[in-house]
Amino acid sequence: MINVLFAGCGRISDLHARGYRDNKRARIYGLYDPDQEKAEKKAALWGAEKVFSSYFEALSDPAIDLVEILTPHNLHCTMAGEAARAGKHISLQKPMALTMEEADQIIEAVGKAGVNFRVYENFVYYPPYVKALELIKSGAIGEPLSFNLRVRCGYSPGAWDIPLEAWQWRFNPESGGGCPIMFDHNYHNFSLAIYLLGKVEKVVAWTEETEIIEGSGMTVDVPASVMWKYEQGKAIGMMDVVMAPELLIDSCHYADESRLEITGSSGIIFVNRCTGRLQNRPPLEIYSRGITTAYENIDCSWESSFVLATEDFIDALTEGGKPRLSALDAKNALQLSLAVKQSAASGVTVFLSADKLGE
Numbered sequence: 001m002i003n004v005l006f007a008g009c010g011r012i013s014d015l016h017a018r019g020y021r022d023n024k025r026a027r028i029y030g031l032y033d034p035d036q037e038k039a040e041k042k043a044a045l046w047g048a049e050k051v052f053s054s055y056f057e058a059l060s061d062p063a064i065d066l067v068e069i070l071t072p073h074n075l076h077c078t079m080a081g082e083a084a085r086a087g088k089h090i091s092l093q094k095p096m097a098l099t100m101e102e103a104d105q106i107i108e109a110v111g112k113a114g115v116n117f118r119v120y121e122n123f124v125y126y127p128p129y130v131k132a133l134e135l136i137k138s139g140a141i142g143e144p145l146s147f148n149l150r151v152r153c154g155y156s157p158g159a160w161d162i163p164l165e166a167w168q169w170r171f172n173p174e175s176g177g178g179c180p181i182m183f184d185h186n187y188h189n190f191s192l193a194i195y196l197l198g199k200v201e202k203v204v205a206w207t208e209e210t211e212i213i214e215g216s217g218m219t220v221d222v223p224a225s226v227m228w229k230y231e232q233g234k235a236i237g238m239m240d241v242v243m244a245p246e247l248l249i250d251s252c253h254y255a256d257e258s259r260l261e262i263t264g265s266s267g268i269i270f271v272n273r274c275t276g277r278l279q280n281r282p283p284l285e286i287y288s289r290g291i292t293t294a295y296e297n298i299d300c301s302w303e304s305s306f307v308l309a310t311e312d313f314i315d316a317l318t319e320g321g322k323p324r325l326s327a328l329d330a331k332n333a334l335q336l337s338l339a340v341k342q343s344a345a346s347g348v349t350v351f352l353s354a355d356k357l358g359e
């Protein structure tokens with residue numbers, strides 16, 4: 001039985017907990033959050049044995065095998081380094097860090113400690129996306145030519161209640177990295193773009209500012225439009241992100257939704273839903289040679305991507321092998337997110353090869 005520490009008991013910890021609920025190989029053993037009341041409440045809910053009063057106290061407990069770091073982005077590098085030095089395996093929420101230098105520090109620390117490490121990026125476990133990759137690899141749409149993603153942020157009466165403190169750190173560039181939509185949420189989509197069609201050569205982004213609550217001064221970096229070119233072949237990528245405050249989205253998590261179209265030389269894959277639902281369409285469809293095939297019964301609950309992501313790392317820890325995304329994959333996704341930020345600020349095309357990033 002793998003004993004897990006949750007470091008950070010905020011909003012996303014609820015979905016991480018789903019991965020351990022019926023797990024026969026791992027359990028939530030302990031929790032740490034500076035908000036001790038929150039940690040106590042969640043420990044009672046999830047049946048965790050211990051609530052620690054400091055991160056160091058938790059890391060010095062020899063019973064803990066794996067640390068799930070579920071804290072604001074600016075704490076990731078330090079907390080991952082400390083967990084590695086304490087000899088714990090690490091699952092670290094995305095984005096792995098705020099800068100490439102921090103990402104390298106984490107990779108060095110886990111390498112030195114010889115612990116298992118992965119960045120928790122659930123989108124690449126979402127079953128319709130996994131099926132899309134399988135179809136691309138099987139040649140079902142021919143040579144991939146474009147990745148086209150539309151992201152819509154709306155409202156949803158059933159959506160999660162996100163407490164103000166979970167927004168505040170995201171709007172502070174020192175803790176959230178700046179660009180709350182493109183760098184924070186869209187990290188997932190950049191990671192997905194690489195996962196499905198490979199590494200990116202260059203990117204250009206355009207973003208506007210929108211105040212989320214009138215007079216609050218809290219702005220998000222939308223509407224936004226991003227274009228990129230993949231390293232291999234002729235494929236290009238596009239993404240547009242808008243905030244449509246009166247757009248009703250059926251969701252029990254975040255009130256946003258995305259639709260993906262991947263066009264190949266002989267067909268098109270449509271992934272019609274992700275975190276929420278807009279239209280009553282099959283989760284996945286493929287059009288090829290005049291025929292549309294719908295995958296009606298594919299599991300499309302967003303929670304499943306969390307459960308499957310947890311299972312994958314537990315497999316790696318108990319059976320050997322590697323999780324789906326390596327540290328390098330996570331670094332590539334971080335690099336693309338940073339390049340998008342850089343292009344949005346400067347208005348120029350950013351090349352991702354290491355020597356050109358930052359020009």
Ligand SMILES: NC(=O)c1ccc[n+]([C@@H]2O[C@H](COP(=O)([O-])OP(=O)(O)OC[C@H]3O[C@@H](n4cnc5c(N)ncnc54)[C@H](O)[C@@H]3O)[C@@H](O)[C@H]2O)c1
Nearest residue numbers: 007008009010011012033034035070071073093094095166
């Ligand atoms: N995979 C996804 O879809 C997804 C969704 C949301 C958030 N996330 C990621 O999860 C992380 C947390 O996001 P959230 O939405 O849960 O934020 P949140 O604000 O709801 O929770 C963060 C928690 O960390 C705690 N914390 C602060 N300092 C700490 C410390 N030093 N040690 C331990 N705990 C500390 C806070 O008290 C809070 O409870 C972020 O990196 C975010 O990018 C991922």
